[in-house]
Each structure stands twice: as C-alpha cells, then as structure tokens.
Amino acid sequence: MISTPPFYGETDLAAVLASVDVPTLHVTTTEDTIRIPGRYSPVQDRIDVYAAIPTSRKALVVFQGGPHNVFTDRSLRNGGPLNPLVKQATAEVGLAFLDLVHRSNPTPLEDWSATWKPILAAAPTPFQVDTQRWAKKRRA
Template sequence: MKRRLFLLSGAAATLCARGDDAAPPPPWLHEEWEWQDEARERAVPVRIYRPREVQGPLPLVLFSHGIGGSRRGYSYLGQHLAAQGFASLHVQHVGSDRALWGAGSPFGLIGRLQAAAAPSEALNRVRDLRFALDRVLAQPSLALDAGRIAVAGHSYGANTSLLLAGAAVPQADELALADPRIRAAVLISSPPLHGVPEPERALAAVRLPSLHITATADDIVIPGYRSGAHERIALFEAIGSPLKSLAVFEGGSHSVFTDRANTGGVVANPRIKQATKELVAGFLQGVLGDGDLSQLSPWRQRHQELLARWVGPG
C-alpha cells in the first residue's frame, strides 16, 4: 500500500522555511492512500483530512465526489471539517472519476458518461464507500469514533450517499447497500433517483438525519442528462428523515459547491462555499453530538442575504 503524508500546503511550507517570519501551520493535515479492493479488483484511492492536534475520538465524514471528480476535490470542505474536529475521508470512484474527461476521444464522452451512470457503477460507488470505511476504521492510530459517522456527497456523490444512508432500491445481488454505521447524511445538489422504480418509496426509506444543500441555479447540464434545481427540493420533500434541513442559496450553480473558483459568480462563489462549510460542520456537530441544532439559527442570521429558502431550526 502506497502512502503519502501532506503536512502543509506548498505556500505554508515556503513560509515555514523563512524562520522568524514563519506562519503557523494550518490546524489540519491530509494524507492519501492507494487502496485496492481485491474482491472486486478495483482501486479505491482516498484522501483523509484530519485535525493536526487530536483530542479524543474523531467523528468521521465519508465523502463521495460527483461524476468526473476525484479524492482531491472539495478540499475547502475537507479542510474546514478537519479544523472543526472531524476526520473527512474523500473516496475516489475510479469508474466515474476525472479520467472520464481525458480517456479517449472527445466524441466518446457521452458514451463514457452513460457508462459511469450505469447501475453497475452506481452500486460499485456504494461498495467503494463501504470498503473505505472498513479500511479506515481498522487503523487505530487515526483515533476515529465508530459511533459518530456521517456520509456526504455532491451530485452523483449525493446519490451514492443516499444509497448508503438507506434509500430502498432494487439490487442485483444480496449485498446490502445501507450501512448501519452511518448516523447522518449530507446531500449537496442531489439529482433525482432516475431509473429507480417508485423513487418516492425509495427516498421515504431514508430515516437518518439529513441536510440538503442546493441553489436556485443548481442545474445539471451534461451531455445526455439535464436536471433542474427544483428536483433537489422535490427530493428533500420526499425523503423520510424525521430530522431534515434544507438550504437553498440564491443564484450559484451546480459546480459552485466544488473547488472551482469562479462558477456561480466571482463574488457569490466564495461566500456560498463559506456558508456551506459552516452549515455542514454545524449540522454534523449537532446530529452526531447531543442533537442540539440551535447553532444553525445564528448561521442563518449570518448568511440570510445568501438564502433563497431555509427549512430548519431558527
């Protein structure tokens, strides 16, 4: 198993080399592993963000990227969660990752995207998360709390998270998709469950606390597939979570929640990211802690002008 440890960003490392003018290191660090699921003959690369100084067992967030993404995406979220006392494990799904964009002729892109959205890959993505969770919990040196685990994802990754959180969909074999270790779900820009019989019934089966995040211009437009922002809200309304919250930002875009810097507006982009990472951390601190979500009320007040709609405490 190849292992790489990253203690500082390049900029921070340069500053530290200056001696007296050195800036303090960030409160987080990240590490990468090149895992292999031998049973499926499938690579499962991961990156974990965690606090630099660990105090007690860490709650864990299992993160799934969108189509064409990688373990190195959504770094703003992983870094913030680590700074707030979480471990955030970002899993790369090799059948639907960034290799799609450069693997072969541009004329074959639609076919590659369709293959990446096939039921077999959707199931493999869930199995990637379950495999990664098994592996990371088997490392006692990370000091993870097996009783405080959440799943999170963006776009296709939100669909993957739904399956792990208990969405009732037909399966090709007897392997259970829902993982009883998962205590909460964060669903960012979640597309509808296309191709799933009785999707409302499937969503009603999800009973974990759930946080849904979208934007009024959160439209998915890729070759062969379109999905409007209204479908994110419909999914929120259909999900069976007794405890659920929804944040809809004004404007934005589907990719504003990724690490891309300018999409959704040069001014709005960093503000939406800031509000998103604060909301995710606050929600998970509540539902994985004592259940107190009162801190979301001041969050709403701080970011009120960004919100087109809010459903939740306060």
C-alpha cells in the first residue's frame, strides 16, 4: 500500500482489515495529508491502517517531508528536490520488501534503511523470517 485514505463510513479499522493476512508494505511521508473538496485525511490515517493490519508480516516506511502527491508521476510542485529521491527509494524498498517476503532475506531491507536514512522519519523493521532457511540458501 502506498497510500490509504480512511475508510469512509467505517469506524472500526481492525474489523475492516481483519481479513488481511498477506505481507503488506506501507509507504507514507510526514506531510502526507490529503486535502480535496469534501475529503481530509492526515498522515495519521495511514499510520492507523498500518497498525490495524493484523499480520506481523508488514513494514512501514515514513519519509521525512514530501506531500501526498510526491508518489505520483508529477514532478513539479510535489516535493521539490525530494521528489525523485522518494520515487527511487520507494521503488527500491518495494524490491527489498519482496526479498524479505519471498526469500526470507532481511539484508536488502536493512541495507535500504541504511542507504536512505537521511530522508527517513521512520525506517521499516524487517519482520521475523526463517533464518535457518535463509542461511541454507546463502550457502547454496
């Protein structure tokens, strides 16, 4: 999930998201506020969705700065010099997350966090993986 506005008309996020049992990657920014006529969604809405996902196989990335539209293909007025960095970092974290999910390899996500630390407000924490399985794969 890159962005999730609130579930309008729903008040119990845990109930809405109770059936989510797949690994999820949540990406947002500290300024990811949605303001459109009739709709308002602060960044906390995205944090709340992350928290309500029942599986432990999830990760949260929060970039420092950058408006809601920083994730779109628009390059002007959407985060200035931060814009291309967030786009590149988001693409890379997606791949690192897939390594964690499908290869039980936390190293790419850990390396990603170290590389992009200067623009992160919160780095993802790799969830528990089968380290024995990963060790066997590394030796092969």
